Amino acid sequence: MLEWMERPHRRLNPLTGEWVLVSPQRTQRPWQGKVDQVATRAAVQYDPSCYLCPGNERAGGIRNPQYTSTFAFDNDFPALTRSSEGGSLNEKDLLVAAPERGVCRVMCFSPRHDLSIPSMELAALKTVVEAWRTEAISLRSLPFVKYVQIFENRGELMGASNPHPHCQIWAVENIPNEVSMEDHRQAEYAQAHSTCLLCDYTLMEARGERVVCENESFLAAVPFWAVWPFEIIVLAKRHCARLEDTTETEREHLGQILQHLTRRYDALFETPFPYTMGFHEQPQESAAPAAAWHFHAHYYPPLLRSATIRKFMVGFELLAGPQRDITPEMAAARLREVGA
Numbered sequence: 001m002l003e004w005m006e007r008p009h010r011r012l013n014p015l016t017g018e019w020v021l022v023s024p025q026r027t028q029r030p031w032q033g034k035v036d037q038v039a040t041r042a043a044v045q046y047d048p049s050c051y052l053c054p055g056n057e058r059a060g061g062i063r064n065p066q067y068t069s070t071f072a073f074d075n076d077f078p079a080l081t082r083s084s085e086g087g088s089l090n091e092k093d094l095l096v097a098a099p100e101r102g103v104c105r106v107m108c109f110s111p112r113h114d115l116s117i118p119s120m121e122l123a124a125l126k127t128v129v130e131a132w133r134t135e136a137i138s139l140r141s142l143p144f145v146k147y148v149q150i151f152e153n154r155g156e157l158m159g160a161s162n163p164h165p166h167c168q169i170w171a172v173e174n175i176p177n178e179v180s181m182e183d184h185r186q187a188e189y190a191q192a193h194s195t196c197l198l199c200d201y202t203l204m205e206a207r208g209e210r211v212v213c214e215n216e217s218f219l220a221a222v223p224f225w226a227v228w229p230f231e232i233i234v235l236a237k238r239h240c241a242r243l244e245d246t247t248e249t250e251r252e253h254l255g256q257i258l259q260h261l262t263r264r265y266d267a268l269f270e271t272p273f274p275y276t277m278g279f280h281e282q283p284q285e286s287a288a289p290a291a292a293w294h295f296h297a298h299y300y301p302p303l304l305r306s307a308t309i310r311k312f313m314v315g316f317e318l319l320a321g322p323q324r325d326i327t328p329e330m331a332a333a334r335l336r337e338v339g340a
């Protein structure tokens with residue numbers, strides 16, 4: 001490790017322009033917290049009380065079909081609706097509001113209640129990736145949609161109320177905060193360097209220090225600017241702006257790398273690792289050309305030391321900016337060591 005890396009420093013996230021404080025010397029602190037084992041519940045293939053299992057009834061009396069692979073439907077309790085009625089507000093640029101239309105979908109990965117990405121067959125994962133792509137293309141074709149966010153919340157810690165393997169897909173009328181920042185930063189980088197920010201970054205990460213795992217088409221690394229202890233970014237090795245633009249082989253490899261990295265996550269604290277994950281791709285009416293927008297995925301897991309000890313974003317982090325103790329290099333080494 002380089003000398004500066006062992007002392008307090010800050011690192012820039014070039015995708016957002018935000019800084020994170022890193023305090024590696026604090027990892028020498030004695031730890032007196034307790035380490036708990038999490039009781040794991042017996043998993044059943046079919047749960048009669050699960051609203052996502054095939055054939056079961058959902059809210060409003062709708063019955064799921066006897067689906068056999070993936071299954072997507074409009075969320076019964078959507079955060080957004082397809083029609084927007086209601087006006088906008090601007091009082092002296094201080095009270096500002098505008099209507100927002102959207103579509104919220106839910107997608108089950110499998111009819112099996114007890115499976116998850118780490119335990120699914122690779123062929124079934126390929127089907128999940130294809131279904132993500134189909135959903136994104138179809139939602140983006142709606143005239144008002146500017147951005148489609150695919151995301152998975154895994155585990156009760158991340159607010160996933162149902163263990164049945166599933167994700168959510170939200171299509172929105174305006175480019176959301178995180179995506180908008182990345183959109184502008186990638187556009188600016190391409191202007192200044194005449195290359196793609198994440199193409200350049202992927203080549204740097206290929207040196208290996210922060211790599212967790214990789215295959216022919218994708219590389220998973222703890223990013224240099226990671227905020228969460230075991231945060232991961234999954235980068236396409238060949239430039240493409242959207243999941244839509246990937247080849248069939250790349251989609252197969254995407255399913256494979258998501259499985260490899262989540263198996264490492266599960267092995268780290270011997271627990272089903274909770275996280276929020278999702279893809280970032282070029283929005284409609286992007287500030288950046290397609291050659292500057294690089295398709296990728298983020299994993300944000302909250303665990304810090306064990307199955308029950310999580311990182312909290314409190315104090316300085318809530319009021320000023322994020323901070324971490326374990327360096328991204330140390331986190332990547334630990335994830336490499338546990339194996340898949």
Ligand SMILES: [Zn+2]
Pocket residue numbers: 046047050051052053112113164
């Ligand atoms: Zn279920």
Ligand SMILES: [Zn+2]
Pocket residue numbers: 196197198199200238239240291292293294
């Ligand atoms: Zn690129």
Ligand SMILES: [Zn+2]
Pocket residue numbers: 015182280296298
């Ligand atoms: Zn991103």
